[in-house]
Structure formats: C-alpha cells, structure tokens
Amino acid sequence: MNIFTNPSRAEWRTLATRPTIPLADLEARVLTIMDDVSKRGDTALLEYAERFDKAQLRALQVSEEEFLAAEKEVPHDLKDAIHLAIQNVRRFHEPQFTHSDIIETQAGVRCWRKSVPIQRVGLYIPGGTAPLFSTVIMLGVPADIAGCAERVLCTPPNSSGGVHPAILVTARAVGIRTVFKAGGAQAIAAMTFGTETIPKVDKIFGPGNQYVTLAKQIAQRSGVAIDMPAGPSEVAVLADESCVPAFVAADLLSQAEHGKDSQVILITTSTQVVERVLEEIHAQLRTLPREGIATEALDNSRALVFNDMETAMDFANEYAAEHLIIACEKAEELAEKVVNAGSVFLGNYSPEAAGDYASGTNHTLPNNGYARAYSGVSVDSFVKKITFQHLTQEGIASLGAAVERLAEAEGLMAHKNAITVRRLG
Amino acid sequence: MNIFTNPSRAEWRTLATRPTIPLADLEARVLTIMDDVSKRGDTALLEYAERFDKAQLRALQVSEEEFLAAEKEVPHDLKDAIHLAIQNVRRFHEPQFTHSDIIETQAGVRCWRKSVPIQRVGLYIPGGTAPLFSTVIMLGVPADIAGCAERVLCTPPNSSGGVHPAILVTARAVGIRTVFKAGGAQAIAAMTFGTETIPKVDKIFGPGNQYVTLAKQIAQRSGVAIDMPAGPSEVAVLADESCVPAFVAADLLSQAEHGKDSQVILITTSTQVVERVLEEIHAQLRTLPREGIATEALDNSRALVFNDMETAMDFANEYAAEHLIIACEKAEELAEKVVNAGSVFLGNYSPEAAGDYASGTNHTLPNNGYARAYSGVSVDSFVKKITFQHLTQEGIASLGAAVERLAEAEGLMAHKNAITVRRLG
Numbered sequence: 001m002n003i004f005t006n007p008s009r010a011e012w013r014t015l016a017t018r019p020t021i022p023l024a025d026l027e028a029r030v031l032t033i034m035d036d037v038s039k040r041g042d043t044a045l046l047e048y049a050e051r052f053d054k055a056q057l058r059a060l061q062v063s064e065e066e067f068l069a070a071e072k073e074v075p076h077d078l079k080d081a082i083h084l085a086i087q088n089v090r091r092f093h094e095p096q097f098t099h100s101d102i103i104e105t106q107a108g109v110r111c112w113r114k115s116v117p118i119q120r121v122g123l124y125i126p127g128g129t130a131p132l133f134s135t136v137i138m139l140g141v142p143a144d145i146a147g148c149a150e151r152v153l154c155t156p157p158n159s160s161g162g163v164h165p166a167i168l169v170t171a172r173a174v175g176i177r178t179v180f181k182a183g184g185a186q187a188i189a190a191m192t193f194g195t196e197t198i199p200k201v202d203k204i205f206g207p208g209n210q211y212v213t214l215a216k217q218i219a220q221r222s223g224v225a226i227d228m229p230a231g232p233s234e235v236a237v238l239a240d241e242s243c244v245p246a247f248v249a250a251d252l253l254s255q256a257e258h259g260k261d262s263q264v265i266l267i268t269t270s271t272q273v274v275e276r277v278l279e280e281i282h283a284q285l286r287t288l289p290r291e292g293i294a295t296e297a298l299d300n301s302r303a304l305v306f307n308d309m310e311t312a313m314d315f316a317n318e319y320a321a322e323h324l325i326i327a328c329e330k331a332e333e334l335a336e337k338v339v340n341a342g343s344v345f346l347g348n349y350s351p352e353a354a355g356d357y358a359s360g361t362n363h364t365l366p367n368n369g370y371a372r373a374y375s376g377v378s379v380d381s382f383v384k385k386i387t388f389q390h391l392t393q394e395g396i397a398s399l400g401a402a403v404e405r406l407a408e409a410e411g412l413m414a415h416k417n418a419i420t421v422r423r424l425g
Numbered sequence: 426m427n428i429f430t431n432p433s434r435a436e437w438r439t440l441a442t443r444p445t446i447p448l449a450d451l452e453a454r455v456l457t458i459m460d461d462v463s464k465r466g467d468t469a470l471l472e473y474a475e476r477f478d479k480a481q482l483r484a485l486q487v488s489e490e491e492f493l494a495a496e497k498e499v500p501h502d503l504k505d506a507i508h509l510a511i512q513n514v515r516r517f518h519e520p521q522f523t524h525s526d527i528i529e530t531q532a533g534v535r536c537w538r539k540s541v542p543i544q545r546v547g548l549y550i551p552g553g554t555a556p557l558f559s560t561v562i563m564l565g566v567p568a569d570i571a572g573c574a575e576r577v578l579c580t581p582p583n584s585s586g587g588v589h590p591a592i593l594v595t596a597r598a599v600g601i602r603t604v605f606k607a608g609g610a611q612a613i614a615a616m617t618f619g620t621e622t623i624p625k626v627d628k629i630f631g632p633g634n635q636y637v638t639l640a641k642q643i644a645q646r647s648g649v650a651i652d653m654p655a656g657p658s659e660v661a662v663l664a665d666e667s668c669v670p671a672f673v674a675a676d677l678l679s680q681a682e683h684g685k686d687s688q689v690i691l692i693t694t695s696t697q698v699v700e701r702v703l704e705e706i707h708a709q710l711r712t713l714p715r716e717g718i719a720t721e722a723l724d725n726s727r728a729l730v731f732n733d734m735e736t737a738m739d740f741a742n743e744y745a746a747e748h749l750i751i752a753c754e755k756a757e758e759l760a761e762k763v764v765n766a767g768s769v770f771l772g773n774y775s776p777e778a779a780g781d782y783a784s785g786t787n788h789t790l791p792n793n794g795y796a797r798a799y800s801g802v803s804v805d806s807f808v809k810k811i812t813f814q815h816l817t818q819e820g821i822a823s824l825g826a827a828v829e830r831l832a833e834a835e836g837l838m839a840h841k842n843a844i845t846v847r848r849l850g
Contacts, residue, residue, distance in 0.1 A: 081830040105513040105785035225798035360530035373650035405506040
C-alpha cells in the first residue's frame with residue numbers, strides 16, 4: 001500500500017486512476033469468438049467449452065436431473081442462508097417497481113409513465129476461482145420483481161461438464177429454470193445473436209473478466225443493451241479515529257481477495273489510523289487462503305492522509321468508489337455529502353460483505369469511476385419506463401396553438417399540420 | 426410506401442429492420458477528429474468550426490451580449506409557447522425525482538436508495554436544417570429538476586458565427602447559462618476530454634447525425650456515459666377503421682419530414698385504411714416545404730395489413746417503435762398490450778407532434794429497436810440512485826451468520842472474516 005499525505009488537487013486525478021492489466025490482442029480475440037458463435041452457433045459453443053473450460057458437454061442446457069441433484073448436494077444451512085439473502089434482497093427491491101400516476105399537464109392532456117418489463121434478459125455468472133451464486137440472487141430477484149418474461153442464465157461448466165450446485169439451487173430459488181453451460185465471450189455472443197439452443201436476448205447482465213466485459217461492449221453495438229460497463233472491483237474506506245482498525249483492515253482485505261487487479265483505498269485524516277490499519281492487514285493477511293491475490297491487490301492500492309475531513313470527502317467523491325465505507329463518528333452527516341459512489345456503508349458495523357451478500361442492497365455496482373454517472377443494478381435495470389399520452393379534442397384546443405407555433409419556428413411544417421388538421425377536423 | 430399483407434412471422438424481423446445509410450470511413454474520420462480535439466483542444470475546435478460550419482469564431486462561448494440580443498430577437502408569441510412547453514414538461518417530470526424510504530430488511534439492518542444528481546452533464550443540440558430548441562427543453566428541464574451542478578450545452582454555430590436565438594432563449598429559460606459554439610464529433614470530443622474552454626462532463630445527452638452518434642459511442646469507451654444509442658427517428662401508427670385517415674397521414678408525414686432516413690410504419694387491419702391514408706399523404710405532401718425529404722423517407726417505409734388486431738399489435742411490439750400512435754377504437758385496451766415502445770399516443774387526438782413539443786412527455790426516445798431495452802430520457806437519466814446501509818451491532822448479530830456461510834461457500838474467506846471480526850469485536 002502506497003501512502004500519500006496531503007496530495008495536491010492537481011494530483012487527484014492520477015491518484016484516482018484504477019489499475020489496468022491490458023491484454024494483447026484482446027479485441028481481435030473477442031471479435032473472432034463472437035463472429036464464430038454468430039455463424040456456427042451451438043457447434044462453436046461446444047468446441048469452446050472443450051477448449052477453454054476443458055469440458056466435454058453432451059448438452060448446453062442444464063437438465064432437470066442436474067437441478068434435482070444440485071438440490072441434494074447443497075447443505076441445508078447454506079440453503080437457509082441463500083433464502084435469507086433472497087428475502088432481504090426482495091424486501092429492498094420490491095418497492096422499486098413503481099406505478100406512476102396520470103398527470104393532467106393541462107386541460108384534456110393526460111400523460112403517464114408505466115414500468116414495462118424488458119421481455120428477454122440474459123444473466124451471466126462467471127466461473128473461475130469462486131462460484132458466484134450471490135450474483136444469481138442480485139440479478140435474478142430484480143428480474144423476477146420486474147416480471148421479465150424470458151430469463152436465461154449462462155455460466156461456464158467445470159471440467160467435468162457440471163455447474164456448481166449452489167448456482168443451480170439459487171437459480172431455481174429466484175425462478176430461473178433455463179441455465180446454459182457457456183462462459184466467456186462465447187456466452188455473451190450466444191445471448192447477443194441467439195443459437196439453436198440459446199435465445200437472443202434484449203439485455204445482458206452480469207460481471208466477468210476482460211473478455212466478457214469487452215464482449216458485452218461489442219454486443220451493445222449489435223443492438224443488445226447491457227447493465228453497465230464493468231471493471232475490477234474496488235472499495236474506498238473513509239476513516240477517522242473512531243474507526244476500529246481491525247474492522248477497516250478486514251474490509252480492505254475482503255475487497256483485495258477478489259482479484260489481483262482489485263483496488264482498495266484508505267482515506268483518512270489520521271496517520272495513526274493508517275499505521276494501525278496496516279498492522280492489522282499484515283496480521284490478518286497471513287490467515288487468508290487467498291493471501292497471494294490479496295497481496296498483489298494491495299500493491300495497487302493507496303492510503304491517503306488529508307488534513308481535514310472535508311478534503312478527504314472531496315477526494316472520495318473524486319474517486320467515485322464502487323463501495324464507500326464511512327467508518328467515521330459523523331457517518332450519517334458525511335453520507336449526505338456523497339455525490340459519487342455505487343453503494344455506501346455507514347459506521348463501524350456496516351461491512352461491504354453485508355451488502356455483497358444479504359443485507360438487501362444490490363452488489364452489481366458501477367466501478368472504475370463509472371459511479372459518477374451510473375447507478376447499480378435495481379428493478380429499474382429490468383424495465384423500460386414507457387410514456388403514454390391521451391389528448392381529447394379539448395386538449396388539442398388548449399395545447400394546439402403553442403405546438404403549431406413551436407413547430408413553425410423549428411421549420412417543421414408537417415408537425416404543425418398534424419395539429420392543424422385536428423383543430424379544423 | 427411498400428404494402429405487405431399478412432406477412433408470415435418468419436418475415437417479421439426483416440420487416441422490422443430500419444434503413445441504414447452507411448458512410449464510408451465514418452469511424453476513422455470520427456476517431457481522427459476526437460483524437461485531434463483531445464490533443465489540441467480549443468485550437469482544433471476553432472479550426473473545425475471554420476471547416477465544417479464555415480464560421481470564423483472569436484470565442485467558443487456564447488457571450489452575455491449574445492444572450493441579451495437573442496431575448497430581443499425572439500417574438501413574444503414564440504416565447505409564450507416555449508414557456509408553456511417548459512411548464513408542461515416540468516409538471517410531468519417533477520414527480521420523477523423520487524426519495525426512497527428507509528427499509529429495515531431485518532432487525533438492525535437499514536437500507537435506502539437516494540437520488541443524487543450527476544454532477545456534470547453536457548447537452549448536445551444539433552444545428553442542421555432545423556434549430557431544435559425543443560430538445561433544449563427536453564434535456565434542460567430534467568437536468569434542472571435533478572439538480573445537476575454543471576450543465577453545459579454545445580451546438581454548432583451558423584456561418585455568421587451565431588447561434589439561433591430560440592436556442593439561447595430556451596437555454597436561459599431552463600437555467601443553462603453556459604453555451605458553446607461547437608458541433609459534430611468535435612463537440613462530443615470536447616465534452617469527453619475537456620478543452621481549455623469546454624469542461625469535461627460525466628454524461629452526454631442529445632441527438633445528432635451519424636458522426637455525433639458514433640462520437641458518443643466512442644466517448645463511452647473513454648468513461649463518459651451517454652443518454653442512449655440513437656438512430657434516425659421513426660413512428661408506427663396502429664390504426665383501425667375508427668381512425669381519421671387525414672390525421673394518420675399528417676402524423677406519418679410529420680415523422681417523414683425529419684430526414685430522408687426517417688421511417689414511418691402503418692400497421693392496420695384494413696386495406697381500406699391503407700388506401701385512404703395513402704390518398705391523404707399524397708394530398709398533404711404537396712403542401713409541405715420539406716416535401717423532398719418526406720418523399721424519400723416514405724420510400725423507406727411500410728404499410729402492413731394483418732387479419733386481426735392481435736397480430737397487428739404483436740408486430741408493433743416486434744417493431745418496438747420510438748413513437749407508437751394507437752388510432753384505434755379500443756386504444757386504452759390496446760395500450761395495455763404494449764411491451765416495446767418509446768412513447769405511446771392514444772386515440773385520434775394525440776398526435777406525435779404534441780409529445781414532440783409541449784404535452785409534457787419527453788421527446789428524447791429510443792429508436793432503431795432499442796425501445797426493447799431502453800427508456801426515453803427522464804429525470805432518472807440525470808441522477809444516480811446510490812444505495813446506503815447502516816447496520817448496528819444487533820444487525821451484525823442477526824445477519825452475520827448467514828453472510829459468513831455464504832462467503833465461505835463462495836470461497837471468499839476475507840469476506841467471511843469482515844463479519845467475524847465484528848461479531849467477536
């Protein structure tokens with residue numbers, strides 16, 4: 001962890017940059033895979049499963065037998081924890097589905113907005129070092145609340161051709177019955193173009209490595225929407241002397257273990273806090289199975305010490321963290337000053353891990369500075385808000401002259417005429 | 426207009442395609458301009474104004490004198506119409522700014538979501554054949570309601586180096602005081618990277634030609650958000666025998682006059698409706714100053730006749746029109762069946778022109794089929810919804826065991842530990 005004391009504002013932009021690990025030929029490789037899937041469909045997917053996942057698949061779709069076997073494999077206490085998480089996520093997300101009132105903007109002119117589910121959504125759940133069934137909850141619950149008619153899930157198979165049972169059990173628990181064994185850019189391509197087995201969708205959700213992220217961006221050019229641009233995960237902890245260094249260290253490490261390109265930032269007004277947190281990090285690090293990954297991530301990371309909390313908060317807003325933990329005495333007051341962040345955790349007893357799994361908020365959040373303009377996933381992400389209007393003859397009478405005048409001034413006489421024929425008609 | 430009677434569902438995807446006018450070397454040209462602006466800033470912008478807009482500019486920013494002169498130039502009746510439109514758009518958009526309640530998902534676990542304005546937004550208003558001051562209303566009003574701290578507007582200068590007075594008067598009326606004379610891809614580049622005069626923004630809004638649209642997509646790769654992917658404007662009219670052919674014709678023409686790449690679609694259950702609408706189109710077309718543009722657009726356009734209204738509605742959903750007019754007897758009932766559309770207009774007295782200008786709904790809408798997954802611009806587009814959570818020690822006690830179990834099952838022991846230190850601490 002590199003320590004910076006009172007860096008000048010001119011240095012802030014640099015200090016707020018995220019680590020990037022550029023992959024050579026990334027774009028060319030992803031384009032080749034996507035093009036191949038668009039042309040050869042299932043055949044290409046089966047070949048990629050063999051090549052990238054070392055899996056010989058008989059079928060792409062997870063069978064009913066596999067779902068039943070998964071139900072038996074997952075221990076009861078884990079199922080209970082999954083159901084508790086689903087319950088809390090549902091409680092938090094349910095009120096997000098809004099029905100807006102009809103507004104009569106003027107006599108005879110009624111306008112309203114209606115949330116309509118996106119019809120076909122595709123959820124991508126990465127494989128890799130951890131089976132992220134928690135992401136199935138975070139995407140599946142809002143998709144269910146929104147009422148998306150067709151919900152499919154793609155996830156890479158393991159080398160025996162199976163899918164982690166916790167992913168299957170969670171998928172069922174949130175109402176997803178269609179799961180495909182496909183990973184990486186090839187899965188994104190399948191949901192973008194459709195294959196014999198995997199349907200084309202309207203919007204693709206979910207995290208992934210650089211291949212998946214780039215494939216999602218390319219999918220966008222082909223008319224498919226995506227949840228958000230994604231990069232490596234990150235946390236910033238804003239701490240004052242009221243923090244508990246062991247807790248702060250544990251939070252920084254829980255982010256650092258995600259991947260060696262994860263970034264953790266400690267922002268504080270106290271050099272003593274930095275020292276004590278670093279001591280705790282070193283002590284806790286030794287106990288972690290993912291020590292190697294966390295150590296590399298910490299090398300990318302920064303501690304910043306500022307003279308006053310106001311400047312520290314300004315830096316936090318400049319950084320625009322995916323997760324911002326405010327481990328300060330006046331956490332509620334400081335939270336009011338947050339303008340850029342994905343999700344904010346207040347006080348000493350609100351670890352990021354709570355929101356990652358089960359408190360109810362969504363864990364699919366904007367990182368890499370995108371929190372300046374993007375929100376995390378919510379029910380909003382699974383609906384369109386379609387506007388409707390109904391004008392009566394009275395409405396045309398009261399609004400018509402203004403519309404005619406405006407259309408005329410823009411030089412759009414056919415627009416004007418669409419009013420005129422109705423005023424006279 | 427090409428007429429198709431009862432096309433099979435296999436043909437629907439083709440019939441729902443939009444016209445594209447590919448420009449050779451578009452990407453290379455846009456990338457060159459953007460790269461140039463990122464390196465040479467204002468100097469490049471002034472050169473492009475001379476080259477593309479034939480304007481010799483002394484300054485990029487519109488001066489106070491120019492604003493005052495514009496106030497004098499715009500006639501009173503046009504100002505009144507602008508103010509009426511602003512009032513209705515404000516009435517419709519104001520309730521969109523939501524404050525969500527705190528939800529206690531379980532004992533000691535409080536979560537909430539707060540709308541926070543995107544700090545820096547850039548609005549692009551095209552020049553070209555029509556001065557689109559109505560778009561200033563549609564973007565400026567929600568930006569004002571959201572409370573975006575920095576709002577800048579870019580629009581190309583005319584050949585005398587000025588900006589249309591109605592654009593300036595409207596900008597002031599919606600609280601925008603910073604207007605720059607910059608158009609095309611170079612304006613998007615300026616707001617993406619920042620120049621000596623034009624600030625870098627977090628999100629770029631507004632319509633434009635293929636250069637602007639592609640520049641916005643490229644801006645996205647540099648970390649700036651955009652409102653939505655945009656293509657040529659379009660309308661679909663779903664009509665039965667209760668429609669007034671003269672009104673339908675006027676609506677189709679008001680879309681067709683936008684540009685030769687605009688698309689208008691008539692969907693009906695009656696060949697007689699097609700015949701009578703076509704007659705009306707030919708009669709009205711002759712009276713239009715933009716007859717040439719409208720005629721070309723109509724060549725790209727289609728009339729579809731189906732045996733029953735249910736199939737007709739299905740096709741409308743497959744098409745996913747930016748604007749969908751339902752000129753049918755049972756308009757309200759059919760409106761319930763709309764799953765893909767940007768904005769819907771019900772009955773014989775709800776022309777698209779009303780929503781384009783002054784009924785209150787937004788006219789910045791998804792086209793080119795993007796209505797399957799995207800919403801039109803609203804106050805939502807100008808805010809982030811940041812989630813917050815506060816757990817007490819009781820909250821950790823009630824939630825902690827489940828989080829530990831979930832983290833352990835995902836193999837993320839540092840996540841588990843962030844709970845454990847707090848349960849023991």
